[in-house]
Amino acid sequence: MADASSAADLDALRQEALAALTGATDPQAVEAWRVAYLGRSGKVTQALRSVGAQPAEQRREAGAAANRVKARLEKALAVRSEELRSARLDALSDDAIDVSLPGRLAEIGSLHPSTRIMREICAIFERMGFQVVEGPEVEWDRYNFELLNIPKDHPARDMFDTFWIDGAADEDGRSTMLLRTHTSPMQARVMEERRPPIRVVVPGKVYRYEATDATHESQFHQVEGLVVDEGVSFANLKHTLYEFARQLFGGERKVRFRCDYFPFVEPGVDVAIDCFKCDGDDARCRICRGSGWIEIMGAGMVHPQVLRNVGYDPDRYTGFAFGMGPERIAMLKYGIEDIRLFLGNDLRFLSQF
Numbered sequence: 001m002a003d004a005s006s007a008a009d010l011d012a013l014r015q016e017a018l019a020a021l022t023g024a025t026d027p028q029a030v031e032a033w034r035v036a037y038l039g040r041s042g043k044v045t046q047a048l049r050s051v052g053a054q055p056a057e058q059r060r061e062a063g064a065a066a067n068r069v070k071a072r073l074e075k076a077l078a079v080r081s082e083e084l085r086s087a088r089l090d091a092l093s094d095d096a097i098d099v100s101l102p103g104r105l106a107e108i109g110s111l112h113p114s115t116r117i118m119r120e121i122c123a124i125f126e127r128m129g130f131q132v133v134e135g136p137e138v139e140w141d142r143y144n145f146e147l148l149n150i151p152k153d154h155p156a157r158d159m160f161d162t163f164w165i166d167g168a169a170d171e172d173g174r175s176t177m178l179l180r181t182h183t184s185p186m187q188a189r190v191m192e193e194r195r196p197p198i199r200v201v202v203p204g205k206v207y208r209y210e211a212t213d214a215t216h217e218s219q220f221h222q223v224e225g226l227v228v229d230e231g232v233s234f235a236n237l238k239h240t241l242y243e244f245a246r247q248l249f250g251g252e253r254k255v256r257f258r259c260d261y262f263p264f265v266e267p268g269v270d271v272a273i274d275c276f277k278c279d280g281d282d283a284r285c286r287i288c289r290g291s292g293w294i295e296i297m298g299a300g301m302v303h304p305q306v307l308r309n310v311g312y313d314p315d316r317y318t319g320f321a322f323g324m325g326p327e328r329i330a331m332l333k334y335g336i337e338d339i340r341l342f343l344g345n346d347l348r349f350l351s352q353f
């Protein structure tokens with residue numbers, strides 16, 4: 001197209017250029033098209049230049065026509081470039097990896113506060129020579145109650161509001177399967193499975209059918225302890241639990257033992273530490289409620305009947321057992337005011353640990 005300045009030639013040039021642009025399917029082809037038609041030596045540029053060679057009376061009209069073609073092609077170029085750009089973006093969002101995006105930092109989790117305190121508790125006992133064992137959460141009445149000296153209809157069953165499980169029943173039609181209400185059934189299981197000397201701690205979940213409040217959950221953890229051997233005495237119990245309380249709460253803590261009742265120990269005690277918050281000086285202390293003491297667990301000498309129930313001779317073997325609630329201990333240690341936070345799944349709480 002040597003002289004592209006006539007109206008017909010300009011129209012042919014426009015059509016040729018538009019058809020060629022449709023065939024340009026990548027950025028390089030579009031750029032080549034731009035150079036070929038709109039570049040310094042491009043066909044449209046040449047057509048514009050050739051206007052000057054036209055007779056004076058046609059120049060004005062020919063110039064305007066060539067400029068219209070140029071504007072039309074520039075617009076077509078912009079549209080085509082945008083089409084290709086968005087097609088590339090669509091392809092990217094489907095399956096390609098945009099290597100130019102900044103990387104996402106992996107969020108680093110932390111141990112749940114219940115796990116953390118249980119590990120801390122177990123580690124203290126492990127250093128004293130205890131072994132960590134675990135047991136079933138779905139338990140038989142026999143282990144949760146009967147072998148622990150709590151026969152059917154014994155009033156002590158009321159101490160443990162129980163989730164019963166349908167599926168197994170005794171001759172009176174009463175369920176014999178339950179969610180364990182404490183970790184103490186593992187006392188009987190361990191004694192049945194092993195012979196003394198026994199020195200174990202048992203961390204695990206327990207369940208109670210009770211209303212929840214700031215200090216009561218229906219699902220929580222316990223850590224049980226059991227020592228059985230010849231010649232184990234109440235002095236051994238006291239020493240072990242003194243040592244535990246001081247390692248967990250600090251060397252300056254005082255420990256108090258007071259009589260308490262659990263059917264599977266005799267004598268039974270509740271174990272308390274002196275209040276590390278107020279030393280008993282603040283009548284409104286939210287930790288000890290002014291008493292100066294904080295209960296941390298139940299304990300006692302294994303009842304002779306429990307030893308007999310698992311085939312041990314109570315004249316030869318004696319032992320002690322204890323059971324504590326790690327959530328309650330974590331509440332004391334970390335100043336947590338509501339036990340329901342532990343299972344509330346609120347990251348604002350959990351990420352503090």
Ligand code: FA5
Nearest residue numbers: 182184216217220262297298299321322323324325328
């Ligand atoms: C018992 O469960 C006994 N098995 C403990 C024991 C073991 C005594 C061995 C003697 C020998 P108790 O019901 O008090 O006892 O529970 C023990 C601990 O579990 C409590 O001190 C408390 O820390 C925790 N606990 C009890 N009920 C709840 C609850 N609803 N929510 C959270 N923690 C609880």
